[in-house]
Amino acid sequence: MRERTPQASLTAVLMVRPARHTDLPALERLAEVAIPRLTNLPAHRDRLEERISRSNDAFRREVEFPGDEHYTFVLEDRERQTVVGTATLRALAGARDAYYTYRQETLIHASQQLNVRREVQTLALSHEVSDATLLCALSLDPGYQGTSAESLLRRSRLMFIAQYPERFAEMLAVAFPGFLDAQGESPFWNSVGRHFFVRNYEEINHIAGVRSKSFIAEVMPQFPLYLPLLTSQARAAIGREHPQHERALAEMLAEGFQRSRHVDIFDAGPVVKGERFRLETLRRASWHPVRIRPEESLPDTEPALVANQKREDFRCVVAPYALSPTGQLMLSPEHAEVLGVEEGRAILAAPLDLPTAPDKGEL
Amino acid sequence: MRERTPQASLTAVLMVRPARHTDLPALERLAEVAIPRLTNLPAHRDRLEERISRSNDAFRREVEFPGDEHYTFVLEDRERQTVVGTATLRALAGARDAYYTYRQETLIHASQQLNVRREVQTLALSHEVSDATLLCALSLDPGYQGTSAESLLRRSRLMFIAQYPERFAEMLAVAFPGFLDAQGESPFWNSVGRHFFVRNYEEINHIAGVRSKSFIAEVMPQFPLYLPLLTSQARAAIGREHPQHERALAEMLAEGFQRSRHVDIFDAGPVVKGERFRLETLRRASWHPVRIRPEESLPDTEPALVANQKREDFRCVVAPYALSPTGQLMLSPEHAEVLGVEEGRAILAAPLDLPTAPDKGEL
């Protein structure tokens, strides 16, 4: 299981907030350290600058239903005064351009003559995931990986969704980077996309990041692909996450996401989906009035994700889930300051620990 | 709204129970009066006899997960000592043969050159609904249509599912007969299937009923059909129920079913789907100990579906939802007798009236 450094996590050192223009250098660095490189977080200054502007606009805009808003968050280490992580919420995965995936399908070939029935697997281009809210573009400094900082960064987005449900779809989706071999090659791309695009995975991923993935999808061949004709390496990569993202996937499954029939069109990485009402963070998040107490007087409790009730000044931290008998959440003065809340204001809290759920397979 | 004859409905005259071999003549008659004729209830003695045997076997068999069981129920008018309705539950729509539907899909045709993006609708053969439990083959004597007898017959199946959840899928589906014109012709079949099979709707429906629908589906052309190329009459029929089934569809939507992307391959009738936990009958059904009281002493209350806790001797009736202060359900001696329950035994009850829900469109 996950290692955790409770000292770090329960103090008010780490905080998630909306990205700002001054975060640009940090985002560039994070785009570069992502393993593997993320299509939706290209290490390209102009694109990142656009991303921040677009995010500012999303946080600022009055929104009644999900549209083409992209909300980009950063994780700030206040002690080191550095941004050490970022993650994005796309209100609708395919608001402007369709969001394409390969959908795993089963055809039945039945022969009356031979009295047999065979199932034949195919991959068909699909844009069904377009209608979901997408959690994407997460990159975290290696030093923080595997700590509660990672959960904070990943799930603070759910805390935001919990507060602004009208801004997001009922269905949430996360696309995990797909399996790459030791040489950083995608066996799936090498057996599929490469035939059509004569470019290696890195190149196409770069083009997709800087331009758009959907316009590539739109020139992809339109007939379903027969799985038995792919290389065994490619077949094995379908729905398989990048080794570096195993833990992240496990956390999202524990959260209540389920594997879907959809995989990434480039590397066949898994797309997990979850209806909001099925997700632990959203189910278990509840509002509490704040009570500020000296840190040393707080009881020793389980940690929680705690978020303030603000949009442009959204903050989310990990703090002890210290409830008073009357249901107030007791925060240290430092946590209260970071969250920008005063005594008596409502804050949203959800347990940091998730029940361990088995990987239930396909949705 | 529905007319109801409370005298009839709240007395113990009408009862749903498993079909028996002696019901064969009644089933034949019901198959013949169904409007329109139902593919899955062919007026064919041998098929109906098989159906009863199969159902007996399903009720009798010990089952741990849904398989190829078909449970056939009948509605008996005890006063007239006649079977006046029937309905079936297929534990898995596609257990033996795949259950095919046309799935409505949207393709995106985007042109960079012209800077346009068009959505193109298609219908693609699908067997996804195979995994759902299917509520089907409902036929009711015209004299009882529109009374609570209809709700009793239709929803007693949900009461059965509530008791034996392990025998059924999480997802339930109902396929409603599709739109036919005044001449009894299916505009959808005439524009689609007829091109391929050179048979009219009635003929193919008969063949499908007596043989199997899936083997016809398996020889249907495999490429998706472009909606713009169908006649406007055929397009208008997609997802449209037969006029005689409007009320039934409305009831199932109120129950919590939702329209899906799937339609029937012959007549494009709508397939509605609902996860069990979303359905009113299942959500609101609860167990109560029985208390037998003289009919005249029962309070005047809302009607309920009441089912006993038996499998082969399953019974479901409409009775007053008369709860004692301690949560016992008060039944008249006659109701208790029909249900075959004694004082103190548990019975399952759910309100007969459903909240009126708007047609929310596609799932």
Next chain:
Amino acid sequence: MRIRPIARGDLDGLQVLARQTGVGFTSLPDNREFLARKIETAAQAFEERTPVDDRLYFFVLEDEEEGELAGCCAIEAQVGREIPFYHYHLGTLAHSSVQLDLHRTIDTLFLSSDHTGNAEVASLFLRPEYRGVDRRHQRNGALLSKARWLFMAEFRDRFPDKVLAEMRGVFNAEGKSPFWQCLGSHFFPLDFEEADRLTGLGQKSFIGELMPKFPIYTPFLSEEARACIGQVHEQTRPALEMLKKEGLRWEGYIDIFDGGPTVEAYIDDVRAIRVSRRCQVEIVEKSKPGEERPSWLAATTNMLDFRAAWLDRGPGDEGVITLTEQEAKRLNVRSGDTLRVLET
């Protein structure tokens, strides 16, 4: 040696052939009942008692001296009328994107029944005893192959616009079809031989039932399988060459199972049909010696009594061909009869 329609008395002789054909010649199983049915079908075709679309004209090569059958060949008047007829068509799809500076084509196999209604030349078999070096001068193989063109030329109105011939595909050193291994084996729950056997018997509804129906992008096939597309078995090369000389061409259609080519032509374009002509028979006691290796093919013009054989000379300028008594007997013609001849 002469070609004639198979006759109802040929059952024993046909069974001898069927026993010798062996693997890969699936239309002639060693099954007496099946063969008897085949003979009856063919006999009725030559008697013109069956509809013109349904006919199978089945010929035998007869060693009239030994009184035995040396080989066979057939023409199916119209394929795909009774039983679906499938090919893969090797087509090309453009794959281009201005923005990606991409401009290519992708080869794609499309399931097709485009040849429904074409004529087919098929079932050519020559017993090994009749094809050795010492038999080369008899040109028996060419006789079997080409006699069909004379038949089609003479009875042109019984045939459609196009004719095709299916050629056996490539097999590797282990006797396996790489094309089948890469494609068909994933979809058919039987081995190649069994699939081929059923097809030969005309029991092929399983193909339509189990074939992948969406197009196959050839880059997904193994290199070895791609190399089989439209290529023939080594032993089939001479037969292919003979057909190509007549003008049959590969237009991208291949066998579903082994990827072998189907060659085709408009019947009126087939060289032998185009250049064959009629002439009058004159029987002489002794004709002047012709070439050693016969280069003229002659056939009668009566369907029931169709005969074809090699001659070592052609007609003179006046359109008269002289035959010896023996030759006339072989062809069953008399002076004044008409023959259709072809210089090869």
Next chain:
Amino acid sequence: MRIRPIARGDLDGLQVLARQTGVGFTSLPDNREFLARKIETAAQAFEERTPVDDRLYFFVLEDEEEGELAGCCAIEAQVGREIPFYHYHLGTLAHSSVQLDLHRTIDTLFLSSDHTGNAEVASLFLRPEYRGVDRRHQRNGALLSKARWLFMAEFRDRFPDKVLAEMRGVFNAEGKSPFWQCLGSHFFPLDFEEADRLTGLGQKSFIGELMPKFPIYTPFLSEEARACIGQVHEQTRPALEMLKKEGLRWEGYIDIFDGGPTVEAYIDDVRAIRVSRRCQVEIVEKSKPGEERPSWLAATTNMLDFRAAWLDRGPGDEGVITLTEQEAKRLNVRSGDTLRVLET
């Protein structure tokens, strides 16, 4: 009247042609810059300065007496190399079920780029002034059409195996294409004329982007639209007949927009290419009078200096053709030069 390669000085003349072509002749828009580029491309092709695959050989029909251009025609060496080339292929799918006693075929339109790499004869236009009854004896239309075969015969190695020609499809009394109305209009957000215009300009990536990519079962098309499949516009019938006589055939490929047929042939099978032959020029002061209506086509054998014109006589048995001074001047040949001739 003679055919020659377009030259850099022809811009004004070409623009006159472009102005007259009108609707439906989209490859020659009245756009001076476009035309200048076209001339330059063609000039470089004839100079053999561009790769053999990329060449557009663009010819003009010159009234050398009036000094003006009367028409034009072109050969594209290989289509689909720079810009994707799409057709629908009318294929057949078997649809059968033993149990349902069903045995039929369904016609289906498959999107295809099968002709990628073929040569195309195109862009034939003759000014109205040159095609009236009083001009019939000049056979200008036939000259434009057939001169290309002589060019291809002479420079055979610059061309691939096959050649095609796209024929305009059927339009109804209102000038609308029923095929487009039934199919294309649902997928393209522009009208037929605009779609056709963009295609003519080579700006056709929108076709691949917006076309229905799954096959179209033709029974879903209206009867009127189905009736257009592979049929030509009334005015195109003579052109189609001329190509058919040369052996071009419709093999099931149709235009995406109007359903008109694409006819095609193996270049070596084209009658004019097969039967054309070379002969020697002998210039005489006065040749003996030939037929009134010229039936011999003659062309020079030098690419840059290619000329083609009608002659009223053919070569003699010795393979020598006599030309008058005027004829020799028209063809720009001297005694002893070689001409390729074709009897039509």
